[in-house]
Amino acid sequence: EQGGAAEFEAGQFMEIQVPGSDARRAYSLANNTNWNGDLEFFITLRPGGAFSTYLESALVGDRLNIRGPLGTCTLRENGLRPRWFIGGGTGLVPLLSMLRRMADWGEMLPARLYFGARYEDELFCQEEIRQIQEKLPQLQVKICLSRPGNHWMDYRGSVVDALRDDLGSLAALPDLYVCGSTRLVQGVTELALNQGLPDSCLQFERFLSA
Template sequence: MTNYDITIHTRDRQRVSFVCSEAEDLLFAAERESILLPSQCRKGTCGACVATVTAGAYHLGEVSTEALPESAQVRGDVLLCRTYPRADLILEAPYDYNYIRFERIPERVAEVIDVTMVATGTRRLLLRLQPDTQGGAAEFEAGQFMEIQVPGGEARRAYSLANNTNWNGDLEFFITLRPDGAFSTYLESALVGDRLNIRGPLGTFTLRENGLQPRWFVGGGTGLVPLLSMLRRMADWGETLPARLYFGARYEDELFCQEEIRQIQDKLPQLQVKICLSRPGNEWAGYRGSVMEALRDDLGSLAASPDLYVCGSTRLVQGVTELALSQGLPDSSLRFERFLSA
């Protein structure tokens, strides 16, 4: 079997190299050498492991065109989990070197502390890490996610963390229930005291230091979750950057974490919040329209270009991206994460 040399250049002009056979995808080959490149679904559907091939031949397996549009494929963009080398490859990654880890993904055991229905179709899951050789603290970057193993099987599901790093070992999630979803089915009967296997933290959807640049956060449904983690970190650190939160849902009974958002505002008085309902009832006093419409209104009257942090469905991410670029925001100002059904 033929092996090829793979070199990935990061955004900050560093590089990482490994060997990959023609039968392996690039992500698997890197992990075999204890190089953990940013990824999420490993099925070619989320786009988290995107990179651009600048030299060399390869075979690209089946991918979702929502995660990797055909126009992107034409310019050499690939998903590492679906890319098989046919020659030595040189690639460029859209993240810095410090997002690559050279170790095994931490695997821990966590106990279920609370399972509560907080809105129509959404449950809060609170886990607490069990002390082990890694200690008992929950250490992660705001915006990252954990993979939780579905009890009784090997499948894992990725969920963003809503809280901030803490010494108690608490991991807070808000999870949309999916019909017939493997982990959603478990949550229907989950009990306090259950033990779950988790992996992580993972993910590069984190806050970027960019001087005094305003930060705007845009979330649809449980796309709010990693944004809450980021805002809580800003509040804990006493940051004074201008900030806005756009949280969108269809109906009022789908909203959650309203009190948590108010608590964040108490610590971040500069934070402006706009709760948007696309199908509001007669008594709704907030923004009447989609989060996209609210964002379009405000981007049209910009005094300073913000960094946009967007999390939600592929449709929301694509819509916000197109809107931002049409309003003159640079591509470098956009950071996003798509949510997948689980």
């Protein structure tokens, strides 16, 4: 980090080299491009993971070798077409970057965010989502739990279930931005194509454990 601007497209990721080895791990950027050189990541700590093990003893001021930006799952300019963002687990992170870009640029396109997890304690970034909603009042948010507790008040079911419910009553086709596991991407892709959405409406990024 040389103190220069952080220039990247919302939705892109960086590869971080694990200190002391040649291994690299890919992590999506959560923030928007900025002049301060800030790069924001949300990283799931995995027992025995190469980068997770490093983070256990990492210190403020450590230097990291970072390569990027990489990735092509970025926002498209398609006139006034609605944008629907679908994420599972850490697949939410690049979607946050896209939504923050929309908020910073004052884009008032119709937008929806579908964020899915199994259990309520797996949810994160709820405050960040609320802050984005304050800047994007048109943003509709649906939090989906496939294994909800008795007191869960939002959507009870998977993200794909929620999407199926909502795609059936559309007047205008949305662009879909899908980030998450291979299973999620496949499920949303099959559903979208069955509902008549063309390939051109789909942007996706698969997240693999490492």
